[in-house]
Structures are given as C-alpha cells and as structure tokens.
Amino acid sequence: MRRRSAPTAFDPAAVRPWNARLTGLGYGGDYNPEQWDDDVRVEDLRLMREAGVNILSVAIFSWATLEPREGELDWSWLDRTMDRLHDAGIQVALATATASPPPWLTRRHPEILPRLADGTVLHQGGRQAYSVTHPVHRDYALRMTARMAERYGEHPALALWHVDNEIGCHVPRDYSDAAAAAFRTWLTERYTTVERLNEAWGTAFWSQRYGTFDDVLPPLAAPTFANPTQQLDFDRFSSDALLDYYRDLRDTLREITPHVPTTTNLMTTSACKGMDYFSWADDLDVVANDHYTIAADEDRHVELALAADLSRGVAGGEPWMLMEHSTSAVNWQPRNRPKLPGEMLRNSLQHVARGADAVMFFQWRQSRAGAEKFHSAMLPHAGEDTDVWRSTVELGETLQRLGEVRGSRVSSRAALVVDYPAWWASELDSHPTQELRYMDEVRSWHAALWEQGVTVDTVTPRADLDGYDLVVVPTLYLVDDAGAANIAAAAERGATVAVTFFSGIVDGCDQVRLGGYPGAFRDLLGVRTEEFYTLQEGETLSVVGKAVDGEARADLWSEKTHVADGTEVVAAYDDGPLAGWPAVTRRDVGDGTAWYVGTRLDRAGLGALASRLAQSSGTTPRVVAPAGVEVTRRVADDGTAWLFAINHTAHDAVLDDVTGAELLTGTTTPGVLEVPAGAVRVVRLAA
Numbered sequence: 001m002r003r004r005s006a007p008t009a010f011d012p013a014a015v016r017p018w019n020a021r022l023t024g025l026g027y028g029g030d031y032n033p034e035q036w037d038d039d040v041r042v043e044d045l046r047l048m049r050e051a052g053v054n055i056l057s058v059a060i061f062s063w064a065t066l067e068p069r070e071g072e073l074d075w076s077w078l079d080r081t082m083d084r085l086h087d088a089g090i091q092v093a094l095a096t097a098t099a100s101p102p103p104w105l106t107r108r109h110p111e112i113l114p115r116l117a118d119g120t121v122l123h124q125g126g127r128q129a130y131s132v133t134h135p136v137h138r139d140y141a142l143r144m145t146a147r148m149a150e151r152y153g154e155h156p157a158l159a160l161w162h163v164d165n166e167i168g169c170h171v172p173r174d175y176s177d178a179a180a181a182a183f184r185t186w187l188t189e190r191y192t193t194v195e196r197l198n199e200a201w202g203t204a205f206w207s208q209r210y211g212t213f214d215d216v217l218p219p220l221a222a223p224t225f226a227n228p229t230q231q232l233d234f235d236r237f238s239s240d241a242l243l244d245y246y247r248d249l250r251d252t253l254r255e256i257t258p259h260v261p262t263t264t265n266l267m268t269t270s271a272c273k274g275m276d277y278f279s280w281a282d283d284l285d286v287v288a289n290d291h292y293t294i295a296a297d298e299d300r301h302v303e304l305a306l307a308a309d310l311s312r313g314v315a316g317g318e319p320w321m322l323m324e325h326s327t328s329a330v331n332w333q334p335r336n337r338p339k340l341p342g343e344m345l346r347n348s349l350q351h352v353a354r355g356a357d358a359v360m361f362f363q364w365r366q367s368r369a370g371a372e373k374f375h376s377a378m379l380p381h382a383g384e385d386t387d388v389w390r391s392t393v394e395l396g397e398t399l400q401r402l403g404e405v406r407g408s409r410v411s412s413r414a415a416l417v418v419d420y421p422a423w424w425a426s427e428l429d430s431h432p433t434q435e436l437r438y439m440d441e442v443r444s445w446h447a448a449l450w451e452q453g454v455t456v457d458t459v460t461p462r463a464d465l466d467g468y469d470l471v472v473v474p475t476l477y478l479v480d481d482a483g484a485a486n487i488a489a490a491a492e493r494g495a496t497v498a499v500t501f502f503s504g505i506v507d508g509c510d511q512v513r514l515g516g517y518p519g520a521f522r523d524l525l526g527v528r529t530e531e532f533y534t535l536q537e538g539e540t541l542s543v544v545g546k547a548v549d550g551e552a553r554a555d556l557w558s559e560k561t562h563v564a565d566g567t568e569v570v571a572a573y574d575d576g577p578l579a580g581w582p583a584v585t586r587r588d589v590g591d592g593t594a595w596y597v598g599t600r601l602d603r604a605g606l607g608a609l610a611s612r613l614a615q616s617s618g619t620t621p622r623v624v625a626p627a628g629v630e631v632t633r634r635v636a637d638d639g640t641a642w643l644f645a646i647n648h649t650a651h652d653a654v655l656d657d658v659t660g661a662e663l664l665t666g667t668t669t670p671g672v673l674e675v676p677a678g679a680v681r682v683v684r685l686a687a
C-alpha cells in the first residue's frame with residue numbers, strides 16, 4: 001500500500017469539534033443533489049429550513065459526477081451546493097467522494113476490483129467495487145481526497161470530513177492478489193519470522209508448515225476447513241486493511257486541513273461482524289454510526305439500544321453522531337415495512353438517550369432512480385402531505401428542544417464485555433456446534449439487562465473496569481492473559497462478574513488453554529469443565545435452582561463442570577446426560593463475586609438471573625419503570641442530569657420519583673412523570 005507521508009506537526013488539540021458551528025444537536029441526513037434538477041435543489045433549501053435541518057452529508061457517491069472522464073473535473077454543482085447550504089445556515093459533513101469509483105476507473109484498471117474467496121470478481125455497476133489494498137486504487141482515491149480538501153477545506157459550510165462511506169460494508173473481506181500481498185506484509189510485521197507464524201497457526205497439523213511468507217495465502221476456498229488461525233488472522237488483517245485505507249485518506253485530509261475533524265460512518269449493529277471498531281476508535285475525531293432496524297424483528301428497539309451502546313462504547317463514552325438511520329422502510333430487507341406511528345421519533349430519541357449528539361438519516365430526499373428508490377427518506381416521493389414529512393418536521397422541532405443535552409454523557413455502572421476478535425474466533429468452523437452465534441449471546445444478555453432497566457456500557461476485555469459494579473462477559477471464547485486478568489481484577493475489587501459458556505477457551509492465536517475449560521477463567525470462577533455437551537436442534541434441558549428462580553429451560557449448550565471448594569452451585573441440570581451437574585455457579589472473589597453460566601438459558605431464566613445479578617451488584621435502576629419503558633440518564637460535566645423515558649408499549653405509563661422540567665412538553669414534573677403510550681419524555685432533573 002502506498003502511503004502519503006503523515007502530516008508532520010499534526011496537533012490534535014487544533015482540530016475543532018465537529019459541531020463547533022452548530023447550536024444544539026445535529027439534525028439532517030445524506031444529501032445527493034446531483035440526482036436532481038436545480039429547481040428541486042432550490043425547493044430543498046426551503047424544506048430543509050422548515051424541518052430544522054442543520055447538517056448534511058454531501059458528495060458521498062459523487063466521484064463520477066465530479067470527474068466524469070479522467071482528469072476532467074466539474075465542480076459547478078458542488079460549489080453551488082456548498083454556498084447555498086452555507087447561506088441557509090446548514091453545515092456539511094463533506095465526503096471524500098471515493099465510496100464508488102467511476103466506471104472509467106475500473107475499465108482502465110480492472111485490477112482494482114475485489115475478489116471473493118472462490119475467486120469471483122466483484123465488478124463495477126453497484127458500488128464499493130474496489131480493493132482497499134490495491135495501490136492503483138489507493139492512488140486515485142488519495143488524489144480525489146486531496147482535491148476535495150484543497151477545494152473545500154476553507155469553505156465555511158464544512159463541519160467535518162466524511163471519509164469514503166461505510167468502509168467494508170459490502171466487501172469486508174477481499175481475497176484479491178493485492179489483498180494477498182498486503183496480508184503477507186501484515187503477517188511479516190506481526191510475526192517477524194515464518195517460524196513464529198508456524199507456531200501461532202499450529203501448522204504441524206495437516207502438513208501446513210510454511211517455509212517462507214511467500215507461500216502464505218488468504219483463506220481461499222479450500223477442500224475442507226482452512227487453518228483456524230489463518231482465518232482469524234485474515235479477519236484481523238482485513239479490519240486493519242480497511243482501517244489503513246481510512247487512515248491514509250484521513251492523513252491526506254489532515255495534511256491540507258489540519259483543523260477539520262474527520263470521521264467515517266461505522267455500522268455498529270449486532271449484524272456487522274467485519275470490522276473491529278474498538279481498534280478504529282483512536283483514529284476517529286468523532287464516532288459516527290449508521291443503524292437500521294430490522295422490520296421483522298419484534299425486539300428491534302432493544303437491538304437498537306445495543307447498537308447505540310456499541311457506538312458509545314467505541315466512542316469511549318463520549319457523545320457520538322447517528323450518521324444514518326431511516327425515517328421508515330428500507331429497500332434491502334426481504335420485506336420492507338414502514339415504521340409504526342411514532343417509531344421513528346422513538347428510534348431517534350433512543351439514540352440521543354444513549355449518547356448521540358446528532359440524528360441523521362439516509363437520506364434527505366427519496367431518490368427517483370437507482371437501487372434505493374424504494375428506501376424511505378426525510379422527504380418521501382409523495383411529498384409534504386405525508387406522515388413521513390410531518391414526522392421529519394416534528395423530529396426537527398423535538399431535537400431543538402433537547403439542545404441542552406449536547407455534550408453530556410450517559411451514566412452507567414454496568415459493563416458488557418464485547419470483543420470483535422472473540423466474535424470472529426467463536427464462529428469459526430470445526431467447533432463443538434455450528435449453531436452458536438456470538439452476537440445472539442451478547443444480544444440476549446444486553447436485552448435481559450435492558451429489561452431490568454440496567455443501562456450498560458459496552459467495553460473490551462482490557463478496558464478500565466473500575467467504574468463498574470456489574471461486568472457481564474458473554475461467550476468470550478478468545479481472550480488474552482491481560483484481558484482475563486483485567487476481568488478477574490474487577491471481581492477482586494468488588495464487582496459482580498458473570499462469565500458465560502464457551503469463554504476463556506483459547507489464547508489470541510486460537511490455541512486451547514489446557515487443563516480444563518473455561519481455561520482463562522477457571523481460577524476466577526472456581527470451575528473446571530471436562531467436556532462440552534452441545535444440544536441438538538430443538539433439544540432443551542431443565543435447569544433448576546435459585547439462580548433461575550426455580551426452573552428454566554436451556555438449549556444449545558451444556559457442560560460437565562466440576563466446582564472447586566468455595567464455589568456454590570446455584571442452578572443444576574435436572575434432566576439429560578448431565579442431570580445433577582452444575583449449570584450456574586457463584587463464588588466470592590476478593591470483595592466481589594464471580595458467576596459462571598454454563599448453558600444458554602431461556603428468556604425467563606436469563607431474566608431471573610439478570611435480575612439477581614443487578615440486585616446483588618446494586619445496579620438496579622433508581623427509577624422503576626414498567627416493562628417496555630426504557631429509562632436512561634445523560635449527565636453533564638456540571639452535574640446536570642436528564643432522564644429519558646421512552647414508552648415502547650401501547651399503554652400509558654407513570655414513573656415515580658421524577659422531579660424536574662420536562663423538555664418536550666415544556667411542563668414541570670412534580671415527582672410523577674406520565675409517559676403516554678408510544679411517547680418520549682425528557683426531564684431535566686431537579687438538583
């Protein structure tokens with residue numbers, strides 16, 4: 001990969017905040033004026049003012065419009081757009097325009113096209129048809145990025161740079177020759193000698209020993225299971241390669257506009273496995289995220305909460321931007337349903353309640369042509385006399401009333417440990433079961449705590465856990481020694497730590513920690529598992545004990561687990577081959593406790609256990625809300641606190657012990673807060 005030299009005297013303190021020229025929260029979306037005639041663009045400005053829009057992402061897919069033939073630049077429409085938006089008081093997250101190379105580029109340089117593991121070439125005609133590691137593509141992308149920075153770097157409408165778009169969205173893994181070469185370079189840097197690589201990958205197995213790095217390939221389609229560590233390292237490499245692409249474009253921008261913040265839109269959902277976003281965090285001046293709910297998912301608002309908590313986790317607790325979501329239906333699910341009445345507002349304010357300082361959409365005006373013409377937008381095909389447009393205007397007004405929460409942080413005393421390499425490794429092939437989905441486990445625990453009203457921060461195994469009274473560690477199959485020690489130290493210091501099945505199994509090279517499972521956590525938990533008993537599809541077990549409030553069902557997984565002295569069995573299997581063996585255990589550790597959950601409990605069982613963990617760790621919420629009413633807090637540096645209450649149910653709700661000023665209705669709450677069915681309330685709490 002060809003790299004431009006990094007800016008010499010870059011001063012992070014000189015980067016202005018992305019929202020320096022905005023008052024309150026950001027509100028807007030992707031704006032694609034190149035798809036429209038000028039009279040429509042003029043109308044856009046009027047409607048944007050009406051909706052209260054103050055920030056837009058511009059020029060994301062504009063390369064072919066800006067440079068229709070190589071070297072022939074047409075800036076006219078973008079110059080006009082930037083000036084007009086500035087005149088309208090709207091700021092711009094200006095893209096590098098690189099997200100989709102123009103047709104002339106891939107025709108002239110077909111070698112930049114990415115490839116799947118089976119050799120299939122991904123051609124031009126959609127978007128993102130480029131290999132991030134190809135030096136030719138890199139050169140062209142850097143040149144376009146530099147042009148954007150040189151032309152608009154001083155423009156008063158420019159708030160921040162938006163590098164490329166959803167990097168890795170369609171091509172998280174590229175198996176092209178360029179990627180293979182970059183993979184070998186990455187491996188050489190990681191292992192220095194091929195012997196170390198052989199050790200790490202366990203290549204004594206199946207005659208896989210390498211004599212030179214030159215023989216190493218990406219895990220291409222193979223007759224049977226590819227080497228697991230090769231697969232895992234390719235995941236690590238691919239995330240790093242995508243980040244390297246971002247960094248290179250970012251460095252180009254920094255060189256020319258060192259004062260302008262830079263970001264790219266992440267996709268921290270429970271479905272996006274490609275990139276280790278925690279390792280990207282330091283390179284983003286502000287974390288920006290795109291999130292889309294899945295219409296068929298009845299608990300989509302709970303999944304949204306997890307995605308928002310992941311964004312905040314990547315941001316290290318700092319406020320972040322919701323760069324994209326949808327006003328209503330999308331176009332890429334099997335069945336694309338509109339949102340329910342009020343759902344878009346609730347979705348938006350859930351993100352704000354969980355730390356977002358901007359609410360943005362894909363996109364401003366619904367396209368007339370192209371693959372996304374049936375994707376909703378702020379302004380739909382049917383125009384202004386629509387519920388979608390009215391809700392766009394309503395949301396703009398609502399966000400203006402919430403401007404004072406900007407910059408505050410979400411308060412939480414519970415941590416959910418999430419780790420992308422553990423995700424990648426836990427789902428490799430040739431495992432005890434192919435049914436295990438890491439994010440299902442993370443999601444179930446997050447949901448169980450959500451139902452208890454416990455707000456969690458998502459953190460990595462090595463994060464500072466000092467502020468947390470409850471630390472939940474779902475299925476952390478891979479963990480290094482430092483991560484395991486950090487989690488154990490939290491229990492010693494007084495936290496309640498809960499670790500679940502198939503955790504601590506392997507080290508960072510995917511090599512088993514010997515002596516019994518869950519290897520890295522055996523001492524902390526006081527348990528030793530000798531064998532996994534995975535369950536067949538549809539098979540369930542009965543689990544009984546106080547940990548699950550009597551009896552629960554479990555599926556997927558069970559273990560033959562021995563307990564050490566001092567470890568209490570708080571639930572056991574009641575049937576099946578492991579009848580009588582421990583299912584859930586508990587142990588005092590230092591000033592805290594460590595729990596092990598050796599199976600996958602059903603919703604009721606998990607709920608009972610989550611409630612017990614919340615109680616014993618003292619993380620139960622101060623304000624008790626009825627089921628389906630989500631309550632969180634944001635707190636400013638000066639101690640001002642806001643309570644967000646979002647009623648996801650069809651029933652009016654009443655919360656006790658809430659006194660303060662309600663910002664959306666402009667009323668005062670004298671101790672009792674009414675939250676009508678489907679509504680949101682935000683109270684600045686009385687000191």
Ligand code: GLA
Pocket residue numbers: 165166290292324330331362372375
């Ligand atoms: C992503 C992309 C957008 C658009 C939306 C559609 O988030 O960044 O360009 O394609 O998906 O949901």
